[in-house]
Amino acid sequence: MQVKTIQEVFDWTVQFHTQMAANFFSVRELMGERNVALADYCVDYEKKLAEDLIGFKAISEINTLNTYCYEYFLENKDIVQFTDLDRDQDLNAQAIQEYLSTQHQKVLDVYSYLSDKAQSPEAQEKLNQLHELEEQGLKQMMQSINRHADM
Template identity: 35%
Template sequence: MQVETLRDVLVWTREFHKNLAACLQHCAGKNENARSQMLLAYLARHEKELTETVDGFVDTAETRALNTWCYDYMDKHPILHSVHCDAPFQDLEPDEIMSVVSNQHDQVIELYRYLYGRADIEETRELMEELKSLEEQQIKQMVQGVNRMRDM
């Protein structure tokens, strides 16, 4: 996908979360560790919720902000994620799964931070701050959920 505007970034982010959710769900049935299965299903639900939330931003965000150009970041800092799930989570333990998912979310957060720093208009800064906060809150919730699973 060619990312040129913030609208494209939001569409890319939505697809990122959608693909990650599908991959996590796919691997949940293939992982032999019961805790890993529960974690993968739990994370997949969170990713689905994020997909819907980001989709809401695509529909409701300020048009002026969505039309802001931002193609330079993705050229210099490509965020890698697979469109197809090759079951990368099926053999991982819960800590490893959480590490991979956290790292992927950190990359998205870094993208939003960068775009916030480059924003020329207030609407763009507000949008990037909202999205960054959303990602940060979701990863905190996921980590708390993992910690609760450990206590079981």
């Protein structure tokens, strides 16, 4: 996927969460019984984040950041490529946490960069809201994984 505009950033982020959900679903059979519930939780939460972003995109009009989107993705070409979970590793709670953190940090970095470049308070506010949505989603998943590991 080529990302040049802020609308394409929305699309990229929705695709990111959809791929994360599909990836967790695809590795369920490689996990022990205990971690299958964890994978199911990640599938559901990633789908929820994608749905939230679709709703956010529907109410947002941001056009001033297109140049900065293009520059960011041009300089960070590898970010567009989705990284699957390593099927050769032990897919336990720690591995899932590390994977989620690493992958979601890519999205957080995009929104931080774009927020810093925003020229209008409205665009900056919307991007800060998206960053907060992503950050809170990641925190929620990490807390749930920690609770699951404690059980």
